[in-house]
Amino acid sequence: MKIALTKGTLSVPPTYFALTHAQKMSGANDGEFSFKFFTLAAKIEDPEIGIEVRDFAPLRRESISRRQVFFPAVLPLMARSIAAFEPQVIHQHFATWAGPAVSASRRAGSPLITTLHGADVMLAGRQPRNTMEKYQQRTMKAAATASARVLAVSEFLADAAIAGGFPKDKLVVHYQGIDTDWFTPDTTVVRERPQILFVGTLNDQKGILQAVEASIGLLGEFDHDFVIAGAGPHMAELRKLQSDHGHLKLMGRLDRTAVREQMRRATVLVAPSRLSKGAREAAGLVLLEAQACGTPVVAYDSGGIAEMVSPESGTLLTENDVEGLRRALLAVLADDVAARAERGAVARNFVVGHRSLAASVSELTGHYRDVSDPTA
Structure with a gap:
């Protein structure tokens, strides 16, 4: 099953959370899932990231903030590229900058899952202060409508999302979890000072x-x-x-x-x-x-x-x-x-x-299977 992961921007570090599930799931279950990440602008400084990442804004040597001026121009290109990947599921992280994922979902007939992380929900729940915030609020409404399922990373965020207008019948709490096989104690560490x-x-x-x-x-x-x-x-x-x-x-x-x-x-x-x-x-x-x-x-x-x-x-x-x-x-x-x-x-x-990544991956696997074959 091909999964297109999508997000407005991607910086690694610190934004590992958008990739950790894919890293864990790639090659598992007899190769059931394969992933490709699509984003408007990426800055990857960790060589251990094993997921293919494609970004679309020019001037890759520049900072993401300087490349943002090109985002409106490359939105259609990102949408076409996601659709051309022919994913069985599109998984958008943050409801902001979700336009390409929504368009690709319609174009390719691929179900869309959107994970809410916080800043998107806070923006949805307030009056827009400028043109960009108005645009993002329209984008978030489109994502909420197009998504087969909307995931929230905590009960607190799910409640805030409902208050901000996200559909209650689509919302599910999905704790992100962390890799407890990698984040482990080290009993050999000598602490000289507290x-x-x-x-x-x-x-x-x-x-x-x-x-x-x-x-x-x-x-x-x-x-x-x-x-x-x-x-x-x-x-x-x-x-x-x-x-x-x-x-x-x-x-x-x-x-x-x-x-x-x-x-x-x-x-x-x-x-x-x-x-x-x-x-x-x-x-x-x-x-x-x-x-x-x-x-x-x-x-x-x-x-x-x-x-x-x-x-x-x-x-x-x-x-x-x-x-x-x-x-x-x-x-x-x-x-x-x-x-x-x-x-x-x-x-x-x-x-x-x-709160382990293993449990979170198991839940996400179920979400991918459910939306890709809702009759199963």
Whole structure:
């Protein structure tokens, strides 16, 4: 069965989630599924990606943001190329920029599945602020109408999608899951100093500045390093803070292997995502990745985050409770060896039992089979 994966843009890292299921499913079930990825503009910097990716905007040496000016011109070309692939299913990630997938679905007679990830749903639920947002809202309505099934990555997002006008009768919650055979603990790691880890975009929604504030507040009570992996608008401010606080370690954006290494070394992952510009975290795969590595998490109870955290080993706090964040981090840092091992084991067991990629792939396989042969 040929599956056309489609998305507006694709950057790897950090956007592994759009490819992980295809990587796992390729060659499985006696070669039942084959995949090709279609996107307007791609930037692939991880050589281990084994899925063929085709993009259409010119000037591939330029950044994706500079190539966006060409997107309207290449939409028809992308649609024709998807249809020419003759897929049995088209799977669109994000309902934005879904025009080529919708057109190809009609042209080739291929059923369409759309996975909602968060930013699309938030846009659907508000008044458009400019011409582009109006266009994307029309595109999302077309995707909702054309899709045989609409998948949401959390219960929180499914509820928001229904409120934003997506059809309830087509919506199914599909947790993305992470590869628990790849994200694993490493018992050989020697931790010289306790380490707090943050992985994500350095912006207001991810709450990085609040995490730094909590970390600085811990210095008089517990010596530690705070490793920050990511890029974003707060990088310059973080560099200034680093000059006064040497325990802050700015790593920049890391590939998946380097992120796993940091997760294995970390004592705790902090994820203080919060409401920003009307949006909250839809899910938070980084939380699952850390827990699969045996690293407990401390996070704000925001959006779909609670659905990604082991209730026995993780700690959830009210948004913007920086003092609570500091105390929760201190509690984990102060664990003795036995308590830390137990907390890590419970965290991993939650992911293996409830949020694994294997389970997610099994569900997605069922969706592909259902829509490609609805009479079966």
